[in-house]
Amino acid sequence: MNLHVRGTILPDGVTRDLWVLGDRITFERPRVESETVARGGFVLPGLVDVHTHPGAAEDGGFDGELFGEQVAAHREAGTALLRFPGLSGTVPDAVREAVGAPRMITAGRWLAWAGLSRKAEFHTVTEELAQAAAAEAVAHDGWCKIMGDWDFEAPPVPYDVMRAVVEAVHAVGGRVAAHCQSADGVLNAARAGIDSIEHGMGMPEESLGFMAANGAAYVPTLTAFAGSRAEVAARGTARSRVWLAGHDTMIRRVGEAHDAGVTVLAGTDSAPFGNVASEVGHLVAAGLPADVAVGAASWRAREFLGLPGIEEGGLADLTVYEADPRREPAVLAHPRRIVVRGQVVR
Ligand SMILES: [Zn+2]
Structure with a gap:
């Protein structure tokens, strides 16, 4: 009816x-x-989580059954649109096509450039980053996911390589999401014309102008970082102090990004699934006006991803x-x- x-x-x-x-x-x-x-x-117009990885098994592989359960948790919370910036496997057709399933935008695998000194097991490492990125965008839903660096200490993907990635992906009509944690990683990706910066712990202020000019989004995934803060602080090491300073920087950048004209969007990047309301709370606490923070998890995110409100x-x-x-x-x-x-x- x-x-x-x-x-x-x-x-x-x-x-x-x-x-x-x-x-x-x-x-x-x-x-x-x-x-x-x-x-x-x-x-x-429904909720949107633009950064979630359902189905990630403990061994780094992909668990289709778990994927279905975690997508269902998103749906039960009212999340009608999901973007997956990195999946180790393929979305099961039965889940994607199920009656009333959330709409899904996949970006394929996590692609890491072979020249990066630090990588994780779940990364797909390639010498030919630009070609691989364009192929992922075509094979999936128009997005690909690049590791612009891995953490805030190791050298990032160089600007020229990142620029080649953006050109190759845009040439096939796709868009590029980049995981960036170091200041140089964020800046290289922003200058290269990236479509979204994920996390952006060490984000330098000068990157915001490039992002605004290119229509890039900032997806800080504050929920995931807030969940780690107490544990990192308890370590009391030099490295953990850098992490804490980076966390403070990213929180500050949220409001500054919005003021600079950058679209800030809500992504949880963590369990529990169906928790994008929590990310909105973190965005408000970081200084986004409440209506902007709600839009970041709804109408503004849909618009950015090309869906109507x-x-x-x-x-x-x-x-x-x-x-x-x-x-x-x-x-x-x-x-x-x-x-x-x-x-x-x-
Ligand atoms: Zn992620």
Whole structure:
């Protein structure tokens, strides 16, 4: 049956009726009967987690069953769109095509340049980074994931190599996400025209101008770092002090990035899955205006990833809340109603 929702539509803030017909939204009342699933409240075009890695097994491999469970956890929380910047395996068709499954944007494997001095077991190491990156973007959903460095101490991928990657991927119509933790890593990627910087612990201020000019997003994944802070601080080593200083820098850069015109987006990069509301809380604490932080996990993220929000003919993803999340972001963790791909989840 068709669904009917009446509420205050965000981000516009206009209270109106909408209907869900299959996987589409319309503001025109259909002739056939529909079931009212929400009346009152605030309506978002679903939540988005732009940095999550479901299905990562403890041995670094890919577990399809675990992937399905963790995607389901995202869905139960109202997360209707997921971007996977690095997966060790292929998304099982049965999960991707299941009725009411979240929309998924995969970026293929984690690609690491052979010249990097530090790598992890889950990286796919290649001499031909630009070719490999373009191939991943074509083989997946238009994105690839590059290790711009590994941590804040080791030398990053050089600018020329990163530039070649960006040119090769853009030439095939794809986009590049780069993991960067060192100041030089972030700057090389930003200057090279990267599409998103993931983490960005040592992000130098001068990188923000390049990112703004190129329409790049900043995805700090603060939830993951907040979860490690106490443990790192307890080590009390010189290296842990550098980590803590880098963490303070990235928190400061969140607000500065927004002020500089960079799109800041919400990604959790950690368990539990379905926890993007927590990332919004961290973004607000870091200084993002609450409406911007909510948009970072919803309409702004959809726009950046090329999906419509709540509009005539838009895709049928909705979450409904009692309170206005722009005033009370914590309400994001408690959706009253969830519709994903036209299916009522809750
Ligand atoms: Zn990650």
